[in-house]
Amino acid sequence: MTGSIAHDAPSTALRVLAGPPPGAGPERHVDHLARLGALPPARDLRDVIPVLEASGLLGRGGAAFPVGRKWRAVAERSAGDAVVVVNGAEGEPRSAKDRALMEHRPHLVLDGALAAASAVGAREIVLYVGSEHVAAQRALAQAVGEREREIGVHVRLVTPPVSYVAGEATAAIHCIDRGDARPTFPDVRPHERGVGGRPTLVQNAESLAHAALIARFGDAWYRTAGRGPTRGTALVTVTGLGGRMAVREIEYGTTVAEVAGLVGAALAGTSVRGARSRGANPGGSMRARAGLAPGLGAVPRAGEDRGPGAVLLGGYFGGWAALDDVRDAPLDPAVLREHDLAFGCGVLSFAGAGTCGVRATAEIMGYMAAESAAQCGPCVFGLAAIAEALRRLAQGTAGDGELDRIEHWAGLVEGRGACHHPDGAIGLLRTALPVFEAEFARHQARQGCSALPVKAA
Amino acid sequence: MAERLRLDPIRCDGYGMCAEVLPELVTLDDWGYPIIVDGPIPRHLLAHARRAVEVCPVLALRLQRVEAGGQGASGAGSGQVTTGGS
Ligand SMILES: Cc1cc2nc3c(=O)[nH]c(=O)nc-3n(C[C@H](O)[C@H](O)[C@H](O)COP(=O)(O)O)c2cc1C
Ligand code: SF4
Ligand code: SF4
Numbered sequence: 001m002t003g004s005i006a007h008d009a010p011s012t013a014l015r016v017l018a019g020p021p022p023g024a025g026p027e028r029h030v031d032h033l034a035r036l037g038a039l040p041p042a043r044d045l046r047d048v049i050p051v052l053e054a055s056g057l058l059g060r061g062g063a064a065f066p067v068g069r070k071w072r073a074v075a076e077r078s079a080g081d082a083v084v085v086v087n088g089a090e091g092e093p094r095s096a097k098d099r100a101l102m103e104h105r106p107h108l109v110l111d112g113a114l115a116a117a118s119a120v121g122a123r124e125i126v127l128y129v130g131s132e133h134v135a136a137q138r139a140l141a142q143a144v145g146e147r148e149r150e151i152g153v154h155v156r157l158v159t160p161p162v163s164y165v166a167g168e169a170t171a172a173i174h175c176i177d178r179g180d181a182r183p184t185f186p187d188v189r190p191h192e193r194g195v196g197g198r199p200t201l202v203q204n205a206e207s208l209a210h211a212a213l214i215a216r217f218g219d220a221w222y223r224t225a226g227r228g229p230t231r232g233t234a235l236v237t238v239t240g241l242g243g244r245m246a247v248r249e250i251e252y253g254t255t256v257a258e259v260a261g262l263v264g265a266a267l268a269g270t271s272v273r274g275a276r277s278r279g280a281n282p283g284g285s286m287r288a289r290a291g292l293a294p295g296l297g298a299v300p301r302a303g304e305d306r307g308p309g310a311v312l313l314g315g316y317f318g319g320w321a322a323l324d325d326v327r328d329a330p331l332d333p334a335v336l337r338e339h340d341l342a343f344g345c346g347v348l349s350f351a352g353a354g355t356c357g358v359r360a361t362a363e364i365m366g367y368m369a370a371e372s373a374a375q376c377g378p379c380v381f382g383l384a385a386i387a388e389a390l391r392r393l394a395q396g397t398a399g400d401g402e403l404d405r406i407e408h409w410a411g412l413v414e415g416r417g418a419c420h421h422p423d424g425a426i427g428l429l430r431t432a433l434p435v436f437e438a439e440f441a442r443h444q445a446r447q448g449c450s451a452l453p454v455k456a457a
Numbered sequence: 458m459a460e461r462l463r464l465d466p467i468r469c470d471g472y473g474m475c476a477e478v479l480p481e482l483v484t485l486d487d488w489g490y491p492i493i494v495d496g497p498i499p500r501h502l503l504a505h506a507r508r509a510v511e512v513c514p515v516l517a518l519r520l521q522r523v524e525a526g527g528q529g530a531s532g533a534g535s536g537q538v539t540t541g542g543s
Contacts, residue, residue, distance in 0.1 A: 185465045376466035377490035385487075412486045418467045 013225065015233045016209040017249040022104060026139035029146040032107040039111050040215060042152070045118035048215050049075060052119075055219035056231050057211060060097075061087055061167070061204035062317050062345045064333045067211060070201060071120050073191040077199040078121035085176065085195065086113050088129040088136060088205040089160055089167030092315045093367070094347045097235035098205045100247040102129065102136035105209060106143035112208025115215045117153050120201055124154045128172050131159040164316070164371035168419045169202040171373070182373040183419035206235050227253025229334040234343070236331070240308065240350035241265035253330040256311060256323075259348055267308060267327060309353030310435055314344025316364055317424030319431030320357070323350070340431070356450075357436025358443045361429065362390035368425035379422040382413035386429065393443040403444045407433075459497035460520045462506060466490075468517035475518055479509040497523055 019027055019035055027035075039045065053068030074082050086109060090098040102109050113125045127144075129137045137157060144155050158176050160166035166181035173194045175181035186193065194200025203211075210232065214222045223231040230252040236259060238246045246263040260267045308323050313336065321329075321341055329336070333343040351360055369383035386409050389402050410429055413422045433440060442450060462482065471490045476483040481502055482494045498506045498520075510518045 183467075185467045377469060377471050377488055378466065378486060381488040381490075382486075409487070412492070416466060416486075416490070416492070418465070 013233055013251045013254075014249055015213055015225070016101060016105060016108060016206065016235065017247075019105065022100075024104075026103060026106050026142060027108075029107055029143065032105075036108075036213075036216060039115055039212065042118040045115050045215060048115060048119045048211075051219045052211060052214055055214045055222040057207065057214060057222065058230065058333060059204055060206040060210075060234065060345065062092075062314070064343065067203065067207050070191065070203070071116060074120040074122075074199050074201045077192055080121045080123065082117075082120050082122035082199040082201065083195040084113050084116045084120065084122045084125045085169075085172055085200060085202045086125065086127045086129075086205050086208060087167055087169075087172060087202055088127065088133065088140075089172065090130050090133060090205075091162070091164040091167045091371075092317075092345055092347065093164075094239050094245070094312070094315050094349045095237045095345050096245045097237050097247045097346055099130070099133040099136045101209055101235065102133065102205055103139045106136075106139040107147075108209045108212050109205050110140065110143050110147070111212035111215070112203075112205075112210070113155075114151065114153070115212055116201055116203060116208060120199075122153065122201070124156075124195070126176050126195065127155065127157045128167075128176065129157065129159055130162065130166070132162050163373075164368070165373045165419065165421050168421065170419065172202055173200060182375060183421075185418040225251045226332075227251060228330050228332040230332045234331075234346055236346040236348055238263045238348050238350075240311075240352070250331060253332045253335075255328050255330055256313075256348065257327045259331065260308075260350070267323065308350035309355065310351045310357060312347065312349040312351065312428075314342035315347035315349070316368060316428055317420075318342040318344040318347065319428050320361070320435040321431070322435050342427075356394070357432060357439045358390070359394040359449070361432040361436065362387070362394040365390050365425060365429060368421070368428075372421060373419075376417040376422075378413050378416040382409050382416075383422055383425055385409050386413070393440070394449075396443065396446060396448060398444050398446055403433075403440060459523050460503070460506070461495065461497055461523045462493050462509070463519045463521040464491060464493055465517045465519075468515045469513075470515055470517075472514060474512040474514065475509040478512055479505045482506065483509065 020031065049068055049071050052071060057067040058064040059067055088098050088102050117125055127140050129140065137159060141157060144151065160175045160181040163181060165171050165183060166175060168183045169190050170186060171181050171183040173190055174184050176195050190200045190202050192199060225231065225233050233249050233251050235247060235249055238248065238259060241260060241263055242265065248259065248262050250259060257267050310320050311323050311326060312318060312320055319341055331343060336343050366387045369387035372379045372383055374380050386406055389406050392398050393402055410426050414426045415423060439450065469490060471488065473485050473489055473491065475491055476485050482498065483491045486492050506520065510520055
């Protein structure tokens with residue numbers, strides 16, 4: 001199906017973000033067509049599912065579920081009446097990649113949704129874009145307007161309220177159907193019964209943009225990018241290295257230090273500290289279990305800028321890692337998973353060595369507790385209890401056994417909500433405890449905070 | 458075919474009646490919400506399990522068939538069920 005395409009496929013690392021520079025604003029349809037050509041015709045798109053499966057494309061909403069397999073599941077149940085939901089909720093506070101993509105490449109995201117609609121047999125597309133992502137909404141609405149006559153399916157925009165859980169798949173369906181962006185506990189999954197009771201494909205906006213390129217250029221092309229087991233490219237959002245949130249497209253397998261370099265920040269001490277870390281950890285593991293992060297618990301002199309000491313990978317559903325352990329780690333979901341780390345939605349949030357890991361973690365868990373949709377007891381009360389205990393630790397008013405209680409509650413919360421919100425939060429907590437081990441111990445012993453009073457970036 | 462208890466955590470209000478009639482499989486957490494032993498219900502506890510489903514005032518508990526091997530709900534044909542990725 002790709003043979004007749006005269007247009008050049010984007011080469012290596014710049015794919016979904018290839019094209020005009022960010023300052024140029026939303027790409028217009030004529031420019032998009034001149035650059036990439038049209039999508040294959042609808043009758044050909046019905047055969048795109050095996051191509052997607054062969055590409056190995058993984059979902060970019062965080063769970064890294066194979067996109068082709070999901071399209072197949074919906075297609076098998078659709079009687080031509082399925083619904084495609086473009087998930088652009090992006091409630092993750094440290095992620096900006098979906099809104100950046102929707103704003104600058106609206107036609108590529110739309111192409112992905114149209115390809116999905118043809119492939120799974122849908123006659124409706126819902127653009128589900130967080131109400132705070134105004135520029136993305138405008139760009140998509142304009143893109144739909146530019147192609148009104150060509151688009152054969154019903155397209156509508158739904159804007160959920162600002163919330164972390166609004167982007168969860170059942171919350172999206174609930175919001176679209178009833179205006180209530182809280183998760184539900186359905187008997188069957190969205191691919192069987194979703195929007196309006198119809199088979200529904202809920203797919204992250206970035207996932208759809210990659211699918212749009214694969215539909216044009218094929219699975220073999222897609223797999224030419226990537227350095228390790230996971231093929232292709234991915235968007236990442238980088239924060240905490242000074243300046244604003246930066247969105248970049250990388251080849252899977254690009255290292256943490258290289259990503260820092262992409263946003264113009266060299267990670268201090270790459271060779272010396274990296275070498276020491278590896279020496280202590282001969283297996284090449286990116287994260288040893290205990291006694292990590294020699295720099296993080298030590299007392300920095302006031303005002304001393306020692307650069308980042310830790311990095312939050314994958315956002316609030318991901319986890320902390322000591323920078324010394326992951327500096328040269330490949331950003332590849334399969335490799336990271338082997339080390340109990342997550343690529344998640346592609347967030348790399350660096351925290352300075354002067355940042356108190358206890359405080360940073362307390363702030364995140366406080367946020368996650370507040371963002372509970374307040375429906376399930378263990379999520380509501382468990383996350384609140386943990387967040388309170390962490391706040392006491394951070395403020396230097398820890399009671400005896402606070403850390404033990406936190407571990408106990410973590411075990412009670414995990415897996416007991418209707419959605420994975422509490423599991424994501426607990427997963428992050430479980431990475432914080434070893435990475436900031438010395439700092440947690442110091443706070444538990446009420447020995448004060450060794451770090452500078454700096455907020456997590 | 459074996460059955461398991463399925464709890465809807467959104468409906469559950471934590472009254473704990475289920476734990477009273479089925480203490481073998483249901484304990485309450487620090488906040489009074491039920492922790493249910495997962496997996497197929499042993500035959501000798503089935504009657505109690507049915508009773509637990511009946512006493513729940515908000516219909517948060519259900520019995521659900523499990524395939525041989527004890528994993529997964531009937532009718533869940535796809536791998537998406539276990540990933541939460543759907
Ligand atoms: C609490 C919570 C919040 C989520 N928020 C988002 C989100 O903002 N955007 C998104 O694409 N997926 C989000 N997800 C994942 C979705 O449930 C779903 O897996 C995803 O949209 C599927 O698309 P993908 O397979 O392309 O990643 C969230 C999941 C959970 C549990
Ligand atoms: S687990 Fe938490 S966020 Fe998810 S539905 Fe239940 S209360 Fe809401
Ligand atoms: S009886 Fe029903 S509402 Fe009460 S704890 Fe058990 S499941 Fe929850």
